[in-house]
Amino acid sequence: MDKPKNYELRAMHATLCQAIADPTRIALLYELGDGRKHVSQLVGSLQLPQATVSRHLKILRDRSLVATEREGTFVYYSLVYPEVLAALDIMRSVMHTNLSEQSSLANAIYFTQGEG
Amino acid sequence: MDKPKNYELRAMHATLCQAIADPTRIALLYELGDGRKHVSQLVGSLQLPQATVSRHLKILRDRSLVATEREGTFVYYSLVYPEVLAALDIMRSVMHTNLSEQSSLANAIYFTQGEG
DNA sequence: AGAATATATCCGCATTTCCGAATATTAGAA
DNA sequence: TTCTAATATTCGGAAATGCGGATATATTCT
Known part of the structure; x- marks a missing residue:
């Protein structure tokens, strides 16, 4: 078992x-x-x-x-269990990192195409 | 907004x-x-x-x-994001704490009734 | 008891999620 | 190109989840 x-x-x-x-x-x-x-x-x-x-x-x-x-x-x-908020904070910071990386990526593509 | x-x-x-x-x-x-x-x-x-x-x-x-x-x-x-595992670990430890408290509670009830 | 306030639960319905078999796609080898 | 192995996606249906109005329960006050 x-x-x-x-x-x-x-x-x-x-x-x-x-x-x-x-x-x-x-x-x-x-x-x-x-x-x-x-x-x-x-x-x-x-x-x-x-x-x-x-x-x-x-x-x-x-x-x-x-x-x-x-x-x-x-x-x-x-x-x-207040630690649960710590777990939520981790996930939230992952979300924010993701969001800013996505917008960096969007900018990179935008400028790359703009420059040709 | x-x-x-x-x-x-x-x-x-x-x-x-x-x-x-x-x-x-x-x-x-x-x-x-x-x-x-x-x-x-x-x-x-x-x-x-x-x-x-x-x-x-x-x-x-x-x-x-x-x-x-x-x-x-x-x-x-x-x-x-390896931090996600840290978040999972927190939730897992909460789960374990819960489990042991539940079994302590079960024991407490059991012995209390047994002693009457 | 009866009224008033705070909270919990019920109900029907819409949406989402999960599953796994079947099928499609991709890359490399013959 | 054709075959094969690895991975991805599609499909239909079952189960879980969320919603909020209506209703039930609990507590206090009169």
Whole structure:
């Protein structure tokens, strides 16, 4: 029993990565990077329907990326693993590098053709 | 023009994260962490149909996470941004922490009930 | 109990993603 | 050119995912 366990672990790894692979959830995670916030606050900052925000929060909660504390009628959400933001930052910097390299490439082609 | 641009960036960020949110692609990225490999080698190590491997490689290539060099009939793939593995490592360690905490919790419940 | 507020879940529908067999393309050898 | 090996792409269908209005649940206040 080695192959199946590796496969399962990889599937879980992917499931966890998938949790952070959505624009709304990325926004939620960065919002929570500032500290805990309740649902209404998150709805306010993301400007999305409450059902949408709750649905995404549930996805993060199911994967233990966020934790909840109820206070009266409010439910506060907070990051369980702030390192997740570091992972997101890496991917974001890769994206930016990519973007600038693409535009450099575009310029290179443009000027090369322009000069002939 | 600020909201729309932020939205676009977040969408791109998510698209990039989605590239790493699949078990096959995670396996591919870690395989390439050892150095460049051609498709047949990857098919050999992952034990998946060639079409499947090529399809996933295309997804990584489209997002510039891997680059290709042709040598004869072989096409070698390599990582463009090895930092991506660091991001994957973070998520993996979060997963492991989660797993051990879940089993601690399971034990705690088990023993608590056992002692009653 | 009844009203009000905050949050979670349900539902139907549209879109995306994945799979793998089959097929197309590419490069080198005969 | 024809054959062969390596890789890429296409196709149809199954499964997963996202959306947001409507509704359910939970908590507090009166």
